Amino acid sequence: MARKTKVEAEQTRQDILDAALELFNSKGYSRTTLGDIARRAGVTRGAIYWHFKDKVELFLALKEEMERSTQTRLEDILANEVRSLNDLLENALRFLRVLENNDRFRIYFEIIFYRTEFTEELQPVMIQQREKLQKLVFKDHRVFTALQQGGEVRGDVDCLQAAIGFVALVIGLFDLWLLDRDFFCLTERGAALIGGYLDNLKPT
Structure with a gap:
């Protein structure tokens, strides 16, 4: 042959x-x-x-194929330069748009969230996911700290807490949307909710 x-x-x-x-x-x-x-x-x-x-x-x-094709690998996300709260908003909305408009990417996340039992066999996947989330939080922590030093974030804000809340909000939004895609428009609601969250961090 x-x-x-x-x-x-x-x-x-x-x-x-x-x-x-x-x-x-x-x-x-x-x-x-x-x-x-x-x-x-x-x-x-x-x-x-x-x-x-x-x-x-x-x-x-x-x-790897999913994340590479949608530019959502950890290295892609960490390479995104963030100089303002608006950059944070746009990066989050870019991810939500991909999820909303790319059926293959959406199906992949449905598998991750709802159709995979993370037994010992899949520990390598769990380890990668945990490390990715931690690095995302640490990156956003550094971003919020830098923006606080530049006066764009209020001085009384706990920047680590703000970073955890930001990541949790984005993940919670697409988790809820995956459960019922007719419930709301992901990018429309995402823009309002994430934008509102970030606005609350600004000096009055």
């Missing part, structure tokens, strides 16, 4: 990721087997093992 070209191999890998996304969404991570994914992708289990060591590595690859 002729060996696959690099392009064909990449297409096979993408087909596997697409099948995994669909099945993790419909059946949940724990109830989806590599055999299920192989059948849905139209490949052998051997083809999956050629690209991924196991189901956890496949899950992490799916996470």
Whole structure:
């Protein structure tokens, strides 16, 4: 049998990721087997093992592909320069717009939030998520501190608490929206609620 070209191999890998996304969404991570994914992708289990060591590595690859394609990897977020409270608002709204308008990204977060049991097997994913959230909070803490020193944030504001509240507000908004997407417009409500939160930090 002729060996696959690099392009064909990449297409096979993408087909596997697409099948995994669909099945993790419909059946949940724990109830989806590599055999299920192989059948849905139209490949052998051997083809999956050629690209991924196991189901956890496949899950992490799916996470990386989602975040890279939407520029929401930790390194992308940390690289965003923030010089004002308005920059913080725009960065948050950019993320919410992607979530609202990109069905693939939305499905991925539905899997993370509602269709994945984070057992010991998925500890690598949990560790990555925990470290990402902590680094986001620490970055926002530094941002709020710098803006406080520049006079854009009130002097009596606890900047660490402000950072935790900011991250919690953004996560809470898209968590609530994922439960019922007809309940409210994510970016519209996000602009009002996040904007109001940040306005309350400004000097009177």
